[in-house]
Amino acid sequence: MLAGLQNVTFEFGARIIVEDATWHIQPGERIGLIGYNGTGKSTLLKLLVGEYSPSAGTVERSRTTTIGYLHQDLLSFDTNDSILQVALGAFEKILQLEKEIEELGKELERTGDEKTLHDYSDKLHELETLGGYNIHHRTEEVLQGLGFSNTDLQRPYKEFSGGWRMRVLLAKMILQQPDLLLLDEPTNHLDLPSIEWLEKYLQHYQGSVVIVSHDKYFLNRMVTKIVELYQQQLHIYNGNYDFYEKEKAIRIELQQKAYENQQDYIRQQERLIDRFRAKASKAAMAQSLIKKLDKLERIEDSALERPNIKINFRVDKVPGRVLVELKNVSKAFGSNVIIENASVEIDRGDKIALIGANGKGKSTLLRMIAGVETFEGERKWGHNVEESFYAQHQLEALNVNNTILDEMRECGSQMTDLELRGLLGCFLFSGDDADKRIKILSGGEKARVALAKVIVSKANFLMLDEPTNHLDMHSCDLLIDALNKYQGSIILVSHDRYFISKTANKIWEIVDHQVKEFKGGYEEWVAWKERMAKNESKSQKAEETAPLVSKTKEDPKPATEPAKQTASLPINKEAKKELQKMQKQFQQLEEKIARLNTEKSSLEAQLSDPETYSDKQKFLQTEKAYKKAEDELSRCNVEYEKVFERIMELEAK
Helix, strand or coil: CCEEEEEEEEEECCEEEEEEEEEEECCCCEEEEECCCCCCHHHHHHHHHCCCCCCEEEEEECCCCCEEEECHHHHHCCCCCEHHHHHHHHHHHHHHHHHHHHHHHHHHHHHCCHHHHHHHHHHHHHHHHCCHHHHHHHHHHHHHHCCCCHHHCCCEHHHCCHHHHHHHHHHHHHHHCCCEEEEECCCCCCCHHHHHHHHHHHHCCCCEEEEECCCHHHHHHHCCEEEEEECCEEEEECCCHHHHHHHHHHHHHHHHHHHHHHHHHHHHHHHHHHHHHCCHHHHHHHHHHHHHHHHCCCCCCCCCCCCCCCCCCCCCCCCCCEEEEEEEEEEEECCEEEEEEEEEEEECCCEEEEECCCCCCHHHHHHHHHCCCCCEEEEEECCCCCEEEECHHHHHHCCCCCEHHHHHHCCCCCCCHHHHHHHHHHCCCCHHHHHCEHHHCCHHHHHHHHHHHHHHCCCCEEEEECCCCCCCHHHHHHHHHHHHHCCCEEEEECCCHHHHHHHCCEEEEEECCEEEEECCCHHHHHHHHHHHHHHHHHHHHHHHHHHHHHHHHHCCCCCCCHHHHHHHHHHHHHHHHHHHHHHHHHHHHHHHHHHHHHHHHHHHHHHCCHHHHHCHHHHHHHHHHHHHHHHHHHHHHHHHHHHHHHHHHHHHC
């Protein structure tokens, strides 16, 4: 065991964070620590590293265990050193050794002393053993993986914003290679390419990793165990996040049944007690039953802490077919060109995710669409468009003297105070929090108020810049549900892949200063990108071998090898024949998938019709037909992918 908690209770004043909790972290484990915002996940990490002491129980740590702890408080660190120097700080022992070798080298030049030469050789050997000769290369590799360019490496650390500073400190921590890595929201300040790089790096990390994150995709790929902090208890699930969701639903159902059975038993015993109390001869029996009930270990109601409040958008006007159009637009910051002579349009019903690496201009393009960023070219607004723009840097629009509830009332949503309080609960403002004044809120809390205001506006076009940054998983799910039911159009910038995959029907990416549009969801886009990368790799290989082929044609093989020259002809003929067969099969599959989708939609409509449920036989038949169509569709989609990949291979030959 590297570290852990043994029967730990921890209290903040009168508030219990965790009670009688036991959790052991073993070598090589990948653990996701989850829970609602404010339940105390970060507090648990601080207990593990010794920043807090438990009220009861013990925090256990092996004497030899090294711990790396990445958290938001690290941002108070500041220095004039370059980011490369800061990250190289991970190799403190090696850097000290380099200084000693340098001093010994100078002394050796001056004196030529044999003992100095011996010490110098020993230190060089130690440096080689510790891998000191490649620390600069390793550090540069990690920093570049986290999104820094070569020119950034020598820039002073203090020149970078909070998000980029956090990346430098993450790089330093990764390079230290501690036995246990504690990461508190590591993806918060990373763009998609950096998140993907971090995933690959941590998958091969030798130590144990505990991750606090609300990024479901990241947790699914990274962890093999989930520890949930819920109702002051730690609940352990041996699987990734998807497994946790399924297993928790089963546990809740079982607990709810046990709770209901126990409540039936308690009510039955209480009825007996009431009946026996009235008779003197049965008074002793009544007392016995009362004692028995007092000793009974009560099962808690498994109802979730937070109810599933519905977030409902209200759209007053239906806009025209085109909401906004950008024609021949260009935008640059000095020599940094963002967009050049690009044209795009957003149509009614579009739910667009604008994705890509940081610095490509996603937020700039969003501001251009919103009309709050100057640019060259034309922006044409559609008919009947009522827009609402959410961006975290625009929080100055909030009236700091208002309470949160006052701010929500001024949106003109016509919602009652009770409905507004319910909505604020989804954005993590429960109970009396709604009466807090805006001026005392943190940056994250103000961002959540601004997002809640966008939700209750009657806009038919939403522009959202990182809307999930300050939400927990439950609130993200509620927002996803609301955006899926929303009748208007959306364009959003987000690095949360789960959120994008559940909300977007189009993907925009800025490539070579142009906006490239993909008509489909995030997972389809990822699959398409992978296919394109595979095909490009095949094309490059073909180009590399092309000169050899042309040389063979110009300078044929001697007569001693005729078989090799003619052998390629039937192979090409066979390949052509197979390609035609595959193309025919591909067309048939497309038609079959379209037919199955229509059939599935029809069956879904029947299953949602209450009349279907009134006839048991009809319901069972419809459900069976739906499952069969769903299974057949799944099988066809797998076959469709295989046939498509085979066509690509044959066309590349």
